[in-house]
Amino acid sequence: MEARLSIQITVNGKTVSDHVEPRTLLAHYLRDGLGLTGTHIGCDTSQCGACTVLLDGEPVKSCTVLAVQADGTQVMTVEGLAAPGTAHPVQQAFQEMHGLQCGFCTPGVLMLSTWLVQQHQTSDLRHIRESLDGIICRCTGYENIVKAIARAGELAVDEPAAPAASQREGVPS
Amino acid sequence: MTQPVVGSRALRKEDVRLVSGRGQYTDDIQIPGMLFAVMLRSPHAHARIVHVDTSDALRMPGVVKIYTGQDLKAVLPPVPTAWIPPDSDLKMVEHPVLAYERVRYVGDGVAMVVADSREAAEDALEAIRVEYEPLPAVYDQRQAIGEDAPQLHEDAPNNVALHWTVGTETEDTFRTAEVVVRQSFRQQRLIPNPMEPRSAAAHYNPATGEMTVWVTSQNPHIHRVLMSGLLGIPEHKLRIVSTDVGGGFGSKIACYPDEVLVAVAARDLDRPVKWTESRSEHFLATTHGRDHVDEVELAGTKDGRVLAVRVKAYANMGAYLSTAGPGVPTILFGLIVNGAYDIPQASSDVYGIFTNTTPVDAYRGAGRPEATYLIERIMDSYAAAIGMDPVELRRKNLIRKDQFPYTNPFGLSYDSGDYHAALDRGLAMLDYEGIRREQAALRSQGKYIGVGFSTYVEMCGLGPSQVAGAVGFQGGLWESAMVRVHPGGKVTVFTGASPHGQGEETTFAQIVSGRLGIPLEDIEVVHGDTHRIAMGWGTYGSRTTAVGGGALALAAERVIAKAKAIAAHMLEIPDEAVQFDDGRFHPEGRDDRTVTFAEVALQAYLAWNLPSGVEPGLEASAFYDPTNFTYPFGTHIAVVSVDTETGEVRLLRYIAVDDCGPAINPMIVEGQIHGGIVQGVGQALYEGALYDEDAQLVTGSFLDYTMPKARFFPEIELDHTVTPSPHNPLGVKGVGETGTIASTPAVVNAVMDALAPLGIGDLSMPLTPPKVWAAIQAAKNLKGGQAS
Known part of the structure; x- marks a missing residue:
């Protein structure tokens, strides 16, 4: 076994320091190391996007990032989108538009959608479809995911975003 | 209450946890002291296991134990199948939880490593040395049938797993019919790919004798029945938990060796054990779907009345019989090949064949997509043969509203419906005359669009139990x-x-x-x-x-x-x-x-x-216990364009009019139909498992196996008719599979309609750009050759 390296990552607003094997993927670290099992692993070739998180605000597939590469970054997972009992506009839109069925790809789709909303890229349905190329969903046929993302864009304009993740707890340090 | 809640678009209760990352899927289970299992799988499609050496692997850090087929063959019975179609001469071949003498497909389990971390287990996996003596392998069922082919099981001569025939006499009709259309259709092998990989976690309490197994199952009680027998743990001491499961599409029906092995290790080691397949492992070791060759014949009159249909089907069972595998190409397929049409005579003759491939079991629709495809495709060929519009032909042969309950040639009693009303509704949404005018105008410019129909019916809502027993399902329904x-x-x-x-x-x-x-x-x-x-x-x-x-x-x-x-x-x-x-x-x-x-x-x-x-x-x-199956139906219409320069098929419009009875929640019903349609279009245009000559799976990841993506699709247009089923108290007919059953032939019919002026009569799925382009080139060359 290789020597462990120390890392410090701010996950959903809470800074954690840890020692990880160099080969540990960010996706595995979030799930096994931090118990944040909302981030799902759906493939091993970086195709499906279920593990998408925001790394310094940008969507990345956390199965394609080593935990050590995330040292010094801000990571947001699905657990950090909204405080318990509240819903981020993206979460609200996916519920309203039935944008999920089994829910397995959903965390990754929500994180990508959050970024699309932040980038104001939700007004054109065809563009949304193109933007989903890094996502595989087997249940919805994408139809209601596309509509949910468009709806999230409307909601984000109508109301300010839900409280930021920094108030969240639950990440062991 | 102001508005009735049944029939309302109530938001989903489960979504609150699922959108906040608070669901609990099997791989999310974490128990202190938990060990991790990984499976060593055969790299050979067919080989004799000469020797398995685990000595180096056992010395690796973190390794707790390694189990091989030799270790377990005396203590674990083989994995059973749970569907034994009557009069099919089903060969109940041995399916050991781990292969001990011979491996029969790439992915067949050979050993299980249990270690204190996933990484340690995977490291040790690479240190196990297995000496194999490769044997000739066969992946194609038509090549596998016969004594010259590599033989998979001593108990199944010529690799025939089952032979089952059903239906009416048709011979006289075919001999005297004005028109006979013959066509062979390939139902390519598909890989289910629910987004959640399979997983199992087990915890055993030796003091109480109680075993808990979390498993990605569509039917935890069936898992309990089967695992109780395999593990020797009575049902009151065996708890199966499958709360949040990330899709199944049939692939999580079966009881696999993996969940049994995890439980064996948990009991043996007195530690919780978890295993989760990788996606690559899913491609190899989770059941596949479809994989038929269907030789179809239709007899009819010159004016468009279908008199008889008969099919000879060669179904690939894979290397072993999966839990429900034998029922899929027989009961769920052979009894409904007449589709939604009033056809007096029909018969099915089905061979199930062992090959050196991953076992085949239910995949969304399970048998009914294969049946629907062949009848919907050959109806179009019949229409072309007699020069009749495919819609007119369907209208003429669809079962009429006044014929319900309708008994089909196999004795199924279709519950209720107005098939013509669904067709009319779809045509109105489409503007059929308009699309034909546009098609003609575009053809004159050298551009090809096509419109395809699928006026389907399916049987679902499985029970009743008496029928389950009669058709050999080893359980109630x-x-x-x-x-x-x-x-x-x-x-x-x-x-x-x-x-x-x-x-x-x-x-x-x-x-x-x-x-x-x-x-x-x-x-x-x-x-x-x-x-x-x-x-x-x-x-x-x-x-x-x-x-x-x-x-x-x-x-x-x-x-x-x-x-x-x-x-x-x-x-x-x-x-x-x-x-x-x-x-x-x-x-x-x-x-x-x-x-x-x-x-x-x-x-x-x-x-x-x-x-x-x-x-x-x-x-x-x-x-x-319901009184009968239910029979959802409808009309699906695809409009496609084909780029003759690239062979690319684009879906321009997709219209679906479905009748699943009264919807409890129309929002959820629509979601089921959307997903089903996209999955069925996946078969028509994108998906297909390929094996090479050594029976190695070539399409072993999402890099090689094309999954439908959002950008491939236009907005789907839905409408409904509502005909309650008399077979249950809610009048509902079921909607989980209709989209997949209906959409595949609608899209292929549309592509063939587009290409009809070029003289291309059939192409096998998936209709990928290279395949379509090659067919167009060949057709053009043929025409050029004839002209010169």
């Missing part, structure tokens, strides 16, 4: 429900169905809310836990709402009947004088004196003053 009213008036529903994305936590709450008159938020639906739910048969075959919902409706009615008796006593009026509506009991025709449902619930539990003969408590169970 009823469903259970329990409605438990708590003293405070809130309700927990326990269902034996096991939804894994279909939203029954919501639709079932709607059914109860509608009957008991209490709000949705006061109802919780529990599923997927054999210790909380007495018994059930799970979710597949679009049966959950028809059968599980039927059970629930009955249980709710029983609760109401008891509550009424208590309410009557409280109101001091006779039972028959009590009226119950909107969650309140009152004397019939008067509402100045009422008791609420919650007040009755409290009295039921206080039991201070119950009517004589009424027991305390307020809960009821129902075990509901």
Whole structure:
């Protein structure tokens, strides 16, 4: 076994320091190391996007990032989108538009959608479809995911975003 | 209540946890002291195992134990199949949990490593040395059938797993018919790919003898039945939990060796053990779907009346019989090859064949997509042969509204419907005349668009149990429900169905809310836990709402009947004088004196003053066995363009008019149809498992196997007709599979319609750009050759 390296990552607003094997993927670290099992692993070739998180605000597939590469970054997972009992506009839109069925790809789709909303890229349905190329969903046929993302864009304009993740707890340090 | 909750677009109760990352899928289970298992899988399609050397691997850090087939063959019985079609001469070949003498497909389990981390287990896997003696392998079922082919099992000569025939006499009709159309269709092999990989975690308590197995299952009680037998743990000590399951599409019906092995290790090592497949492993070791060659013949008149259809099917079973595998190409396929048409004579002749490939089992639609494809495709060929419009041909042969209940040539009794009404609705949405004019105009410019139809019917809502027994399914097909009213008036529903994305936590709450008159938020639906739910048969075959919902409706009615008796006593009026509506009991025709449902619930539990003969408590169970299958139907229409320069097919429009009976939640119904359509289009245009000559799976990841993506699709246009089924209390017909069943032939028919002027009559799926381009080139060369 290789020597462990120390890392410090701010996950959903809470800074954690840890020692990880160099080969540990960010996706595995979030799930096994931090118990944040909302981030799902759906493939091993970086195709499906279920593990998408925001790394310094940008969507990345956390199965394609080593935990050590995330040292010094801000990571947001699905657990950090909204405080318990509240819903981020993206979460609200996916519920309203039935944008999920089994829910397995959903965390990754929500994180990508959050970024699309932040980038104001939700007004054109065809563009949304193109933007989903890094996502595989087997249940919805994408139809209601596309509509949910468009709806999230409307909601984000109508109301300010839900409280930021920094108030969240639950990440062991 | 202002608006009826049944039929409303209620938001899903399960979504609150699923959008916040708070679901609990099997791989999310983390127990202190948990070990991790990984499986060593055969790299050979067919080989003799000479020697397995685990000595180096055992010395690796973190390794706890390694199990091989030799270790387990004496202590574990083989994995059984649970569907034995009668009169099929099914060969029940041995399927060991780990191969000990011979591997029969790439992915066949050879050893299991258990270590204190996933990484340590994977490292050790690479240190196991297996000496194989490769044997000739065969992946194609037509090459496998016969004595010259590599033989997989001594007990199955010529690799024939089953041979099953059914139907009426057709020979005279074919001999004398004015028109006979013959066509061979290839149903390519598909890989289910639910987004959640399979996973299992097991925990054993030696003090109580109780084993808990979390497993990605569509039917935890079936898993309990099968695993109880395999592990020798009685059912009351074996708890199977499958709460949040990330899609299944048939691939999580089967009892696989993996979950059995994990339980064996947990008991043996007295430590919790978890295993989760990688996606690459899913491609190899989770059951596949379809893989038929269907030789089809249709006999008809020159003016478009179908007289008979018959099919000879060669179904690839893979290397072993999976749990429901033998039932798929027989019962679920052969009995409905006449489709939605009034065809007097029909027969099916099915061979199931062993090959050196991953076992084949149910995949969304399971048998019915294959049946629908062949009849819908050959109807178009027949239309072309007699020069009749395909819509006109369908209109002429569709079963008429006044013919229900309709008995098909195989003895199935179709429940209800107005097939022509769905067709008419679809045509109106399409503007059929308009699209034909546009097509003609574009053709004159050298551009090709096509329109394709699929006027499908399917049988689902599986039971009843008597039929299950008659067709060799080794279980019942009823469903259970329990409605438990708590003293405070809130309700927990326990269902034996096991939804894994279909939203029954919501639709079932709607059914109860509608009957008991209490709000949705006061109802919780529990599923997927054999210790909380007495018994059930799970979710597949679009049966959950028809059968599980039927059970629930009955249980709710029983609760109401008891509550009424208590309410009557409280109101001091006779039972028959009590009226119950909107969650309140009152004397019939008067509402100045009422008791609420919650007040009755409290009295039921206080039991201070119950009517004589009424027991305390307020809960009821129902075990509901439907009277028959249900038969959803509809018309699906695809409009495509084909780029003759690149061979690319683009879906321009997709119209679906479905009749699944009354929708409990139209939002969820639409979602099921959307997903089903895209999955069926996946088969038509994108997906297909390929093996090379050594029976190695070439399409072994998402890099090589094209999954449908959002950008491939236009917005899907939906509408419905509503014909209740008389076969269950809710009148529902099922909707989980219709989209997949209907869409594949609609799209292929559309592509063939586009290419018809080029003289291309059939192409095998998937209709990828290289395949379509090559066909166009060949057609052009042929035409050029003829002209010169």
